[in-house]
Amino acid sequence: MSRGPREGVRPAFRQWRAGRPFWGGLLLTLGGVEVLLTLKASLDVILHVGMQGLAGYLLPVVMLLCGVLILFNPAQRLFYSVIGVLASLGTWLTSNLGGFFVGLLLGMVGSCLAFGWLPDQEPRVGRRQRRKEARAAQAVTQRLEHKTGQTA
Known part of the structure; x- marks a missing residue:
């Protein structure tokens, strides 16, 4: 078996990851996914259905989108992280207390990590x-x- 191409995958990923706020974007994305998944929980588990409309699904989608955009467009990380933290705070009211606090905390921590990341440090x-x-x-x-x- 030749291991030539596989040896370059891991260093290439590390280099790509070092050039962006990877953990911030990943945590914000996971927070959005978690809030979206708790919206699909059974009625016995759901504490607060929220507005049951657009806002309940819109804010977690915005969190997910901001997390992905932070990963793939790190030049605009400040804007995306501010929108991400506002959307995370908004899920407190609209989406099961922010996905039972887990999605809210993941979104807040991810947004703060992305906001504080310095590219040339x-x-x-x-x-x-x-x-x-x-x-x-x-x-x-x-x-x-x-x-x-x-x-x-």
């Missing part, structure tokens, strides 16, 4: 890497002090 250096660099710098300064102490 340097990747964070992990704690282990910082400690390793600090130890290396300390070892260099100790060597220099030791050498200057011997020559003096």
